Amino acid sequence: MAEDDIIEIRDPEVDVEEIMQRIRERLRQRAGKKADPWLPAFASEVPQVDASAGVFTPEMYYALQQAREQANKIWVDLLLTETATQRIPFLGGLWRRIRREAHNLVLFYVNILAANQAAFNNHVVRILSELVGKQEKLLDQEDALKQLREEIEALRADLKELQALFSARPE
Amino acid sequence: MAGDGGRIAIVVPRYGEEILGGAETLARGLAENLVDRGLEVDVLTTCARDHYTWQNYYRPGSEIINHVHVRRFPVNRDRDVKRFLDLSRKIATHQELTTEEQYGWINEGVHSASLYDYIDRSGGLYDLLIFVPYLFGTTYYGSTIRPEKSIIWPCLHDEPYAYFEATRTMLEECRGIMFNSWPEMEFAKERLRIVNDGMRVIGFGFHGVTGVGVRFRKKYRIRERFIVYSGRLEAAKNLPLLVSYFTKYKDLNQNDLLLILMGTGPEILPRRRDIVQLGFKQGQEKLDAYAAATILCQPSVNESFSIVLMESWLNEVPTLVHDLCAVTKYHCQKSNGGLYFGNYEEFEECVNLLLERPDLRRQMGANGRRYVLTNYNWDRIVGKFKAALEVWC
Numbered sequence: 001m002a003e004d005d006i007i008e009i010r011d012p013e014v015d016v017e018e019i020m021q022r023i024r025e026r027l028r029q030r031a032g033k034k035a036d037p038w039l040p041a042f043a044s045e046v047p048q049v050d051a052s053a054g055v056f057t058p059e060m061y062y063a064l065q066q067a068r069e070q071a072n073k074i075w076v077d078l079l080l081t082e083t084a085t086q087r088i089p090f091l092g093g094l095w096r097r098i099r100r101e102a103h104n105l106v107l108f109y110v111n112i113l114a115a116n117q118a119a120f121n122n123h124v125v126r127i128l129s130e131l132v133g134k135q136e137k138l139l140d141q142e143d144a145l146k147q148l149r150e151e152i153e154a155l156r157a158d159l160k161e162l163q164a165l166f167s168a169r170p171e
Numbered sequence: 172m173a174g175d176g177g178r179i180a181i182v183v184p185r186y187g188e189e190i191l192g193g194a195e196t197l198a199r200g201l202a203e204n205l206v207d208r209g210l211e212v213d214v215l216t217t218c219a220r221d222h223y224t225w226q227n228y229y230r231p232g233s234e235i236i237n238h239v240h241v242r243r244f245p246v247n248r249d250r251d252v253k254r255f256l257d258l259s260r261k262i263a264t265h266q267e268l269t270t271e272e273q274y275g276w277i278n279e280g281v282h283s284a285s286l287y288d289y290i291d292r293s294g295g296l297y298d299l300l301i302f303v304p305y306l307f308g309t310t311y312y313g314s315t316i317r318p319e320k321s322i323i324w325p326c327l328h329d330e331p332y333a334y335f336e337a338t339r340t341m342l343e344e345c346r347g348i349m350f351n352s353w354p355e356m357e358f359a360k361e362r363l364r365i366v367n368d369g370m371r372v373i374g375f376g377f378h379g380v381t382g383v384g385v386r387f388r389k390k391y392r393i394r395e396r397f398i399v400y401s402g403r404l405e406a407a408k409n410l411p412l413l414v415s416y417f418t419k420y421k422d423l424n425q426n427d428l429l430l431i432l433m434g435t436g437p438e439i440l441p442r443r444r445d446i447v448q449l450g451f452k453q454g455q456e457k458l459d460a461y462a463a464a465t466i467l468c469q470p471s472v473n474e475s476f477s478i479v480l481m482e483s484w485l486n487e488v489p490t491l492v493h494d495l496c497a498v499t500k501y502h503c504q505k506s507n508g509g510l511y512f513g514n515y516e517e518f519e520e521c522v523n524l525l526l527e528r529p530d531l532r533r534q535m536g537a538n539g540r541r542y543v544l545t546n547y548n549w550d551r552i553v554g555k556f557k558a559a560l561e562v563w564c
Contacts, residue, residue, distance in 0.1 A: 004353045004372070005372075005555075006353065006505050006546050007542075007545050007546055008505045008506075008507075009505070009506050009507050009508070009538045009539075009541050009542045009545070010507070011507045011534065011538050013534060014507045014531065014534050014535055014538060015507060016503055016504055016506075016507045016508075016509065016510060016535075017504060019510065019524070020510060020511065023510075023517060023520045023521065023524070024517070026520070027516050027517065027520060069329075069472065069495055070265060104437075104439060107437075107439065108439055111411075111439070
């Protein structure tokens with residue numbers, strides 16, 4: 001399979017990725033300064049979930065990613081098919097306009113509902129992303145805890161052994 | 172093999188100078204440039220002009236459009252439009268379709284029995300049949316007739332149709348797949364897990380034409396700086412997001428910035444002094460608008476290439492794209508010609524940075540132009556296409 005053969009434009013003065021990093025860092029700092037102890041920090045943006053962590057199944061990460069992407073995609077477009085009435089001269093054109101305006105009016109209200117639903121979806125997705133992130137951290141901590149317990153057990157065993165050796169030594 | 176690269180048929184559901192859809196523009200551009208470089212190309216298409224009604228508009232038969240031989244075939248009139256629209260609504264609302272419903276949606280789409288009959292009888296005349304784009308009946312059905320000679324030029328992005336079983340079968344059983352960009356191919360390989368040895372990234376070519384910004388400003392009496400959007404005015408292109416971000420931006424930032432929209436579509440937009448709708452613009456006038464713009468914004472997350480991005484860069488105007496669109500973000504990163512936003516705060520920062528730094532704007536615009544002229548000139552694209560032909564033929 002061929003490699004990506006696109007010729008990159010390298011510019012010593014402009015590095016888009018670096019600019020975006022700086023912008024994001026600035027926004028993070030600003031969010032940190034503004035942080036209100038009474039507001040949850042994740043309210044400002046949907047936290048990124050790292051699928052490579054592999055704590056959950058790939059389907060779970062995919063579903064979450066899809067939910068993130070589709071949370072806003074609930075707008076309704078105008079979809080009108082032509083009817084036989086519309087082919088009648090003059091009246092047909094008039095009917096088409098009236099029908100279109102009526103549909104537009106309905107869509108106007110439907111899209112207001114859609115906007116509210118999108119806002120709700122965004123909150124749910126934020127909460128889910130936050131929960132997945134927290135759960136990943138908890139599982140990481142659990143692993144670290146297990147490792148520490150094992151180390152303590154091993155140290156206790158070593159200590160016991162040393163104590164036994166020490167007590168067996170003649171005065 | 173006739174000609175330099177064999178005889179090729181490009182199969183596209185609609186074709187003509189007045190048909191301006193993305194895939195149709197790609198098909199016409201490639202056909203004309205292959206013919207100009209001595210390849211034998213026929214375009215096989217339908218008589219339809221409108222992609223909602225699919226009514227037969229053009230006369231069936233042969234004609235020459237810009238040196239390209241075009242054969243038109245009538246569209247079947249036995250579609251069950253109601254079933255098609257019912258299933259389309261189900262897809263649009265992200266409901267899962269059964270395999271039978273998926274095939275039902277394809278069956279009730281656009282088809283032409285006489286086109287299929289021609290491919291069956293005369294397909295032997297061609298070394299390759301290139302079908303573009305993937306989600307039309309003419310591609311699903313047409314490519315099954317001679318799969319060993321069929322190349323799918325899918326114009327693929329992350330949408331429900333891409334996950335149809337019929338899409339997988341079609342993409343895996345054809346001779347090869349021709350992608351517009353590297354991220355599009357990655358999506359097919361990594362996300363859809365499509366396996367096909369004949370996958371190649373070709374892209375699309377541009378001539379270095381530019382517009383005259385002053386002419387546009389004079390004609391529309393616009394003195395202010397502006398963000399331009401060019402494309403269908405519809406939710407699928409993420410336009411409501413751009414409009415909501417722009418209105419919020421203007422509420423929070425007191426400046427002269429306008430949002431100028433070029434295109435038509437069903438989206439209802441707020442009536443504000445700072446949002447200007449120009450309607451559908453094409454040709455030189457569209458290029459003039461790009462040249463006059465301060466920033467071009469392409470908020471769509473469903474792109475397999477994005478012609479408007481390239482046209483903006485040819486006019487040395489920096490771009491602003493959505494972080495979730497792998498293709499447009501890739502172009503911005505490779506060109507150093509555009510920025511990307513994932514939320515309102517990033518949108519605001521990017522806009523303000525570009526407004527405050529004309530030097531950065533100029534530099535990014537120049538980078539973009541170099542990127543297009545280096546990677547997407549027709550000589551390079553046709554060269555890549557010919558190299559792919561050696562694999563496919």
